[in-house]
Amino acid sequence: MRVNVLYFASIRESIGVSAEVLQTQAQNVEQLRDELINRGGIYAEVLSPNKVLKTALNQEMCTPQSPLSEGCELAFFPPVTGG
Amino acid sequence: MSFTVSIQTEDFDISKEIACLRAYDSSVGAVCSFVGTVREREQHIAGSEISSLELEHYPSMTERSIEKIMQSARERFKINAARIVHRVGLLQPMDQIVLVAVTSPHRGESFKACEFLMDYLKTEAPFWKKELTAGGARWVDARVSDDDAAARWRSES
Numbered sequence: 001m002r003v004n005v006l007y008f009a010s011i012r013e014s015i016g017v018s019a020e021v022l023q024t025q026a027q028n029v030e031q032l033r034d035e036l037i038n039r040g041g042i043y044a045e046v047l048s049p050n051k052v053l054k055t056a057l058n059q060e061m062c063t064p065q066s067p068l069s070e071g072c073e074l075a076f077f078p079p080v081t082g083g
Numbered sequence: 084m085s086f087t088v089s090i091q092t093e094d095f096d097i098s099k100e101i102a103c104l105r106a107y108d109s110s111v112g113a114v115c116s117f118v119g120t121v122r123e124r125e126q127h128i129a130g131s132e133i134s135s136l137e138l139e140h141y142p143s144m145t146e147r148s149i150e151k152i153m154q155s156a157r158e159r160f161k162i163n164a165a166r167i168v169h170r171v172g173l174l175q176p177m178d179q180i181v182l183v184a185v186t187s188p189h190r191g192e193s194f195k196a197c198e199f200l201m202d203y204l205k206t207e208a209p210f211w212k213k214e215l216t217a218g219g220a221r222w223v224d225a226r227v228s229d230d231d232a233a234a235r236w237r238s239e240s
Contacts, residue, residue, distance in 0.1 A: 008141055008209065009211035010211075010222040056144055059148075073143075079225030080208060080210055080225065081225050082181070082211070082212070083169075083201060083205040
């Protein structure tokens with residue numbers, strides 16, 4: 001399936017892109033994160049399971065187990081610091 | 084009864100915002116508001132004085148997440164109206180960043196709802212601050228105390 005992946009703040013800066021479209025077999029958020037980590041390099045570093053990061057699926061906070069669907073939007077970002 | 088959110092680069096006028104919020108509602112007996120501002124960092128860290136602050140957000144998610152927080156506040160407290168304004172872009176020390184204003188018949192509910200909205204905004208709304216100092220730029224770390232503040236409401240529910 002096709003997934004629109006977005007990166008924000010420090011994650012966007014480290015990876016060097018703000019968005020990409022992925023063709024993936026991943027069924028949920030955790031599997032897609034693993035797929036990105038398997039690219040190695042900066043992806044492995046920034047998305048490492050040791051890093052505290054948040055994910056949002058179709059603009060709602062989600063969990064590692066949240067299921068992906070065709071054309072969904074998945075965002076990776078650090079804990080928020082507004083206000 | 085209005086519950087509205089604005090994300091904007093421009094500054095806001097708290098008097099005007101409050102006047103709009105309580106207009107035509109004679110059942111309002113209390114208005115509680117909070118304004119967050121850009122502060123300088125502790126001066127003892129040499130060279131770390133903020134020259135400016137950059138605020139990034141996730142446009143399609145930001146308003147939706149704040150509307151959700153407002154909905155929880157409406158279900159939880161007897162409030163008449165609420166208004167949240169959050170600025171993004173480049174800000175300077177002493178600038179206003181965020182406004183949370185709430186109206187209700189009695190003060191207790193406004194006080195509580197205002198703090199509730201702010202606590203959840205701090206942990207749920209997708210904004211990120213980057214400090215720009217003479218020594219370089221750095222992303223602000225999330226604070227554990229902010230998570231604790233939001234968690235407190237969960238344990239009280």
